[in-house]
Amino acid sequence: MKRVFLETYGCQMNVADSELMAGVLERAGMELVPRPDEADAVILNTCAIREHAELRVLGRLGEFAHLKMKNPALVVGVAGCMAQHLRKKLLDTKRVLDLVVGPDGYRDLPNLLKSAAGAPVAEIRLDRDETYGDLEPKRVAGVRAWVTVQRGCDKFCTYCVVPYTRGRERSIPLADLVRQVEHAAARGFCEIVFLGQTVNSWKHDTNDFADLLRAANGVAGVKRIRFTSPHPSDMTDRVIAAMAECEKVMPHVHLPLQSGSDRVLDAMNRTYDMATFRDVVAKLRARVPKMALSTDVIVGFPGETEEEFEMTSAYLKEARFDSAFLFKYSARPDTKAFKWPETVTEDEKGRRLTRLIDEQMAISAEINDALLGAEVEVLVENVSHRDGTQLYGKSAEFKTVVFTDDGTQPGELARVKVVGTTPVTLLGESLKKPRQVPLVTIG
Numbered sequence: 001m002k003r004v005f006l007e008t009y010g011c012q013m014n015v016a017d018s019e020l021m022a023g024v025l026e027r028a029g030m031e032l033v034p035r036p037d038e039a040d041a042v043i044l045n046t047c048a049i050r051e052h053a054e055l056r057v058l059g060r061l062g063e064f065a066h067l068k069m070k071n072p073a074l075v076v077g078v079a080g081c082m083a084q085h086l087r088k089k090l091l092d093t094k095r096v097l098d099l100v101v102g103p104d105g106y107r108d109l110p111n112l113l114k115s116a117a118g119a120p121v122a123e124i125r126l127d128r129d130e131t132y133g134d135l136e137p138k139r140v141a142g143v144r145a146w147v148t149v150q151r152g153c154d155k156f157c158t159y160c161v162v163p164y165t166r167g168r169e170r171s172i173p174l175a176d177l178v179r180q181v182e183h184a185a186a187r188g189f190c191e192i193v194f195l196g197q198t199v200n201s202w203k204h205d206t207n208d209f210a211d212l213l214r215a216a217n218g219v220a221g222v223k224r225i226r227f228t229s230p231h232p233s234d235m236t237d238r239v240i241a242a243m244a245e246c247e248k249v250m251p252h253v254h255l256p257l258q259s260g261s262d263r264v265l266d267a268m269n270r271t272y273d274m275a276t277f278r279d280v281v282a283k284l285r286a287r288v289p290k291m292a293l294s295t296d297v298i299v300g301f302p303g304e305t306e307e308e309f310e311m312t313s314a315y316l317k318e319a320r321f322d323s324a325f326l327f328k329y330s331a332r333p334d335t336k337a338f339k340w341p342e343t344v345t346e347d348e349k350g351r352r353l354t355r356l357i358d359e360q361m362a363i364s365a366e367i368n369d370a371l372l373g374a375e376v377e378v379l380v381e382n383v384s385h386r387d388g389t390q391l392y393g394k395s396a397e398f399k400t401v402v403f404t405d406d407g408t409q410p411g412e413l414a415r416v417k418v419v420g421t422t423p424v425t426l427l428g429e430s431l432k433k434p435r436q437v438p439l440v441t442i443g
């Protein structure tokens, strides 16, 4: 058992967990390989948030079944939320599988893989104390370091599987996180992204999320700090003040709305109403200059009426988010809403979704168009994959900016003038002055 192929699905927490697994495997002398046909073991780090996410993974497992026919010694593992969600069912029904490991079982991954080479293994206990706070992840090279500050979720939104797949909320101690941020910065990661399912509910001893932002703001080498996803109910005045006062904390918040109707929000157990949500948005925009906001919305929640859907549409127009992730409700086993009759047909969900997508695209396009001629500061990530003469990176507001290569290196900031837009990208021109070549006179 030497070479492991690891493939990641789902949210940023899973991306961060894969980096954690990569660290654990490498320290055990294992090597990560880029292709499954070179591997002794393949691990899919999976997502269970919507049915579609699980179907994709099942499709992929079908491909690995073929690979296993050619190489019967191949160990096939499923990790992550879907592993936790389906547990033993996966081992029973998917005979191709040798290992099922939930999000709290990664510390012992090398041994689990070795045992799975003998007989199928399931490690699906949720652990109230496991935070992996002491383990160094193997970060994918780039400018951005994902730092998981909290695991699990205690909110129990009635549609959501996460509290069941990731267990109870646990926060990693401040000192461990500051050490991780310092370590990442020392290795050249100049943007830190704090991760948690309700990241702003992070608290440890007497410290809250505002203290964490302020501590990270003081770490040398860090240029930008972001976090995702905050919960509207935990967006306290202290957190907003820290955002306003910490110059490295970027003016972008992904603030999931889910619905514009108080009745639906209540049925979802979101714990805020529209008045509270509006208040948070107003405070963020008042306190943080150039605040950019994005959101998540679910259409077709059980019982969502046409009027309630219209409330969501109307609020998206009122709030004018820079962007939005829009989803059709997907009933998830184990959740409370799973038992509620679905009242919105798939066709109707599709119609509502398309309506919101069209409306939001128009809003995003207008917001981006208004930036034409403006100057933005871009943290350069790399040369564009599509066009080698262009660089790309993110603006402070987390918009992707593509601009002509002016020699700025990844990890450096560039001043760029916006000369074109799409609903999702800004096109720019560098404002860097060409370097003055000194004239040398000879003789």
Ligand code: SAH
Binding pocket: 049, 050, 159, 160, 161, 196, 197, 198, 229, 230, 231, 256, 258, 296, 297, 298, 327, 328, 329, 330, 331, 332
């Ligand atoms: N913890 C984050 C969300 C994580 S899941 C938060 O509360 O903000 C990301 C998004 O997926 C959610 O915001 C929600 O919009 C969507 N989602 C979650 N469960 C879903 C379901 N059963 N059907 C459709 N969308 C869902």
Ligand code: SF4
Binding pocket: 153, 154, 155, 156, 157, 160, 161, 162, 163, 197, 198, 231
């Ligand atoms: Fe799911 Fe709600 Fe927790 Fe987000 S806050 S992970 S939507 S239960």
Ligand code: F3S
Binding pocket: 009, 010, 011, 012, 013, 014, 046, 047, 048, 049, 080, 081, 082, 161, 162, 165, 166
């Ligand atoms: Fe999916 Fe688990 Fe993230 S269900 S969205 S991978 S927390």
